[in-house]
Amino acid sequence: MRKLMTRRRLIAAGAAAAAAPLLTGCDQQLSDAPQLRWFLDLGQAMSLRAQRLLLAGQPLVREYTMADISPDFPPNGTAMPPAPLYRQMMMRGFDNWKLTVDGLVRKPLTLSLEDIRAMPARTQITMHNCDEGWSAVGQWTGVQLSRVLAEAELAPEARYVVFYCIDELVRTPDRSGFYYESLDLFDALHPQTILAYDMNGKSLPVRHGAPLRLRVERQVGYKHAKYLTRIEAVERLDRIGKGKGGFWEDRGYQWYAGL
Amino acid sequence: MAVTEQSPAVPAIPAVAAPAVRRGEVMYRHGAVVRVTHWINALCLALLLMSGLRIFNYHPALYWGNYGYRGVPSFISIGAIEDSESDEITGITRIGGWSFVTTGLLGVSADADGDPAAMAFPNWITLPGGPGLALARDWHFALAWLFAVNGVLYLLFGLMSGHFRRDLAPAAGELRPRHILAQVWDHIRLRTPRGEAARRYNVLQKFAYIAVIFVLLPVMVLTGLTMSPAVTAAAPVLFDVFGGRQSARTIHFLAANLLVLFVLVHVVQVLIAGAFNGMRSMITGRYVVRPERGA
Numbered sequence: 187m188r189k190l191m192t193r194r195r196l197i198a199a200g201a202a203a204a205a206a207p208l209l210t211g212c213d214q215q216l217s218d219a220p221q222l223r224w225f226l227d228l229g230q231a232m233s234l235r236a237q238r239l240l241l242a243g244q245p246l247v248r249e250y251t252m253a254d255i256s257p258d259f260p261p262n263g264t265a266m267p268p269a270p271l272y273r274q275m276m277m278r279g280f281d282n283w284k285l286t287v288d289g290l291v292r293k294p295l296t297l298s299l300e301d302i303r304a305m306p307a308r309t310q311i312t313m314h315n316c317d318e319g320w321s322a323v324g325q326w327t328g329v330q331l332s333r334v335l336a337e338a339e340l341a342p343e344a345r346y347v348v349f350y351c352i353d354e355l356v357r358t359p360d361r362s363g364f365y366y367e368s369l370d371l372f373d374a375l376h377p378q379t380i381l382a383y384d385m386n387g388k389s390l391p392v393r394h395g396a397p398l399r400l401r402v403e404r405q406v407g408y409k410h411a412k413y414l415t416r417i418e419a420v421e422r423l424d425r426i427g428k429g430k431g432g433f434w435e436d437r438g439y440q441w442y443a444g445l
Numbered sequence: 446m447a448v449t450e451q452s453p454a455v456p457a458i459p460a461v462a463a464p465a466v467r468r469g470e471v472m473y474r475h476g477a478v479v480r481v482t483h484w485i486n487a488l489c490l491a492l493l494l495m496s497g498l499r500i501f502n503y504h505p506a507l508y509w510g511n512y513g514y515r516g517v518p519s520f521i522s523i524g525a526i527e528d529s530e531s532d533e534i535t536g537i538t539r540i541g542g543w544s545f546v547t548t549g550l551l552g553v554s555a556d557a558d559g560d561p562a563a564m565a566f567p568n569w570i571t572l573p574g575g576p577g578l579a580l581a582r583d584w585h586f587a588l589a590w591l592f593a594v595n596g597v598l599y600l601l602f603g604l605m606s607g608h609f610r611r612d613l614a615p616a617a618g619e620l621r622p623r624h625i626l627a628q629v630w631d632h633i634r635l636r637t638p639r640g641e642a643a644r645r646y647n648v649l650q651k652f653a654y655i656a657v658i659f660v661l662l663p664v665m666v667l668t669g670l671t672m673s674p675a676v677t678a679a680a681p682v683l684f685d686v687f688g689g690r691q692s693a694r695t696i697h698f699l700a701a702n703l704l705v706l707f708v709l710v711h712v713v714q715v716l717i718a719g720a721f722n723g724m725r726s727m728i729t730g731r732y733v734v735r736p737e738r739g740a
Contacts, residue, residue: 229587240679247678256512313511313690315674317578319504320514321690404675439579444675445586 234442238372246378247403250311250323255386259314259322262407263365265393267353272413280397285381289348289418292339299383299397305329305337308380316407317443326401328382332375335419344419347374348426349400349411355433367411368423368431368441369402378403381414405443408434472644474732479608482599483727489592490704492584495572497701498565499581505565507698511689521695525552525563534561589669596662612646613655619648637718640737650714657707661700668697 275283280299287295309327335347348368356363373379380401383390390396395412402409409432423429428436435441475483506519513519520541527534536552538545548554554567557575568574572584603609618624628649631638638647646654670676671683671693687693715723719733726732 226583226587229583229590232590233586237673237675237679241675245678247674248681248684250511254511256514256517258514258516260514313674315672315690316504316514317582319500319694322512322514404678406674434579437579438577440582445582445673 237444256322261393264353286416287338290341290344326382327384328380331379348418350416351413353413365433474726478602485595496581496584499571502565507695508691513691523565639735668693
């Protein structure tokens with residue numbers, strides 16, 4: 187009896203896992219109904235407007251001291267990109283890794299880790315917030331994104347900056363499962379928005395996005411793209427990926443995630 | 446304020462001057478603004494609770510200070526443990542040093558097929574009623590805006606119309622310990638007010654409403670804002686007020702529990718005092734004042 191129950195439950199667990207998207211789909215349908223979706227979109231729009239107003243003076247997030255750093259720091263998303271190319275670069279200490287900066291810039295750049303480390307650095311101890319509810323404190327060193335964009339000479343029509351990653355979070359035949367993210371210039375040019383290569387005084391660990399990751403301190407974890415390979419300045423986001431501005435955004439997450 | 450249109454059977458009396466109450470007299474208890482904002486508020490709080498519980502399910506542990514994640518000691522957590530031999534899963538709710546088996550309600554409850562599955566709060570009480578963190582957040586914040594706009598309208602009305610001063614502020618006499626104790630004794634005996642006393646909120650009711658309107662709900666809003674990295678960039682003082690990001694999250698959760706407790710007591714009190722009469726007064730405004738005992 188007990189065994190039967192267990193087997194039945196095992197099968198049911200499989201069925202439940204298969205049905206979970208359906209269940210969500212049902213709620214999704216409910217929330218996608220135009221009568222309700224406008225209400226949720228209005229909420230998003232109001233939060234963005236209100237927070238942009240609050241942050242008009244571009245204040246910095248609070249920075250902490252070494253003593254405040256949390257003993258551990260869980261990784262968001264991937265802890266080890268599966269691509270063989272990534273493994274190979276990792277073995278070589280990322281000495282053949284390159285960051286491309288292109289799109290709506292006058293001077294496209296190809297930077298090595300050495301080039302980036304040679305640029306003026308900013309170190310900040312900040313709180314990282316996952317949208318699930320946990321938070322951790324860590325120290326980050328990197329180059330301000332605004333500095334890189336200045337060097338590349340951003341074109342006036344550029345409105346967004348897109349971050350491409352080597353990390354293929356979902357493997358699909360059409361290769362649409364690569365992680366990517368985007369910011370508008372309001373957050374991209376903020377002084378604490380950095381491309382970090384050091385964490386807690388050491389080279390960025392693999393699980394935290396080695397060799398280079400984004401820190402965008404006024405938004406939650408999934409905006410902080412890891413394993414960067416390319417930065418593209420664009421005028422609009424709708425032709426990239428599924429058009430919503432990021433891996434999670436293409437899957438229903440909010441593009442603006444200041445919460 | 447007198448009721449102008451009424452059935453001949455129920456003559457209205459003005460709420461201000463109060464002669465001896467006759468049988469089944471009707472007063473105009475709640476103004477339109479109070480009634481409309483009350484129900485919008487009730488809807489918002491119910492859905493905020495449900496979407497909040499869904500968000501909570503993605504990290505069902507509470508910490509103090511600025512950081513908190515799996516491995517950091519939490520003082521409240523809801524989880525599931527699996528018996529490797531029997532495959533049974535058991536829901537465990539831990540509060541400080543105490544652990545409780547809460548299978549069926551917390552930690553483990555029925556999934557879409559009715560089979561036990563690990564989840565902090567059960568699907569039937571959350572919005573959405575299954576996986577969907579981004580959707581839960583969409584609901585939570587859209588509702589938070591509606592709640593805030595509704596609340597601000599209510600506060601402005603309460604201040605400008607005299608509603609707070611007239612209906613919520615306790616009179617000097619009501620604050621005497623003897624009066625408060627008498628009220629407590631009446632509540633224990635479930636004696637509901639009649640006649641003149643039924644026209645006003647009693648002093649314990651006033652305390653409860655004041656605590657909820659001016660303490661609990663503002664704490665909910667402010668601790669909610671303290672969880673936003675954008676808002677705390679503009680107002681880092683929120684960290685100092687609530688003790689950090691995780692502390693704010695914990696206070697938000699505990700205050701939500703107190704709100705649920707308030708609503709339960711509130712509903713029970715309405716049932717005791719007369720469910721139909723109470724509901725009608727909050728829908729149409731009309732409230733029957735029962736005559737004094739022996740009148």
